[in-house]
Amino acid sequence: IMxxxxxxxxxxxxxxxxxxxxxxIAREVARDVLYLEITEDANPELIDSQMxxxxxxxxxxxxxxxxxxxxxxxxxxxxxxxxxPQCLYIDVGPxxxxxxxxxxxxxxxxxxxxxxxxxxxxxxxAVALEHSKRDDPEYWDKxx
Numbered sequence: 001i002m003x004x005x006x007x008x009x010x011x012x013x014x015x016x017x018x019x020x021x022x023x024x025i026a027r028e029v030a031r032d033v034l035y036l037e038i039t040e041d042a043n044p045e046l047i048d049s050q051m052x053x054x055x056x057x058x059x060x061x062x063x064x065x066x067x068x069x070x071x072x073x074x075x076x077x078x079x080x081x082x083x084x085p086q087c088l089y090i091d092v093g094p095x096x097x098x099x100x101x102x103x104x105x106x107x108x109x110x111x112x113x114x115x116x117x118x119x120x121x122x123x124x125x126a127v128a129l130e131h132s133k134r135d136d137p138e139y140w141d142k143x144x
Contacts, residue, residue, distance in 0.1 A: 023071045024135060025089050026128035032094045033123045034102060037070055037087040042117025050115055054088065057105075063098065064091035071123065071131075087121075094122050 026033045036054060038047060058065050070086040092098045106113065106120040113119045133139050 020066075020068050020089075021071055021134065022068045022087055022089060022123050023128040023131050025066075025068055026123045026125050027132055027135065029091075030125065032125050034090045034092060034094055034099060035068060035087045035121055035123065036090065036106065037119050037121050039113070039117050039119050047117055050118060051088070054115075054118065058090065061098070061101075065089060066091075 020028075022033065022035050038051070042050075055065060066089050068087050068089045090102065092102070102120055106115065106118065108114055
């Protein structure tokens, strides 16, 4: 499992940050959301510096982002928190002009990732709504 470096955000939150599930973010903003997911084929020796480059680029573009936890609609009972956040929520709408820039930067014309181990994905608001039970803190009690 890869670890997403969050030094800048840790400083700003005085080490008191709490990452959210990407489907929870979609419900919070009430729309489909774009995110970058660290995939299983990420190079553990490079991923931290690659994600630093990504977050620095987003900062340079004036785009807000935050760390989040991945979500697999096929395996809704499993959330991997060990090893740190596995995705980066990008605060732009999927139909925005900047979403085209994101696709150009992170996705090859054949749909594959331009950066090995970092995939641009979209969480559907409709799918996120189907899993709203996960917003209830008592939902997670059964996993403790």
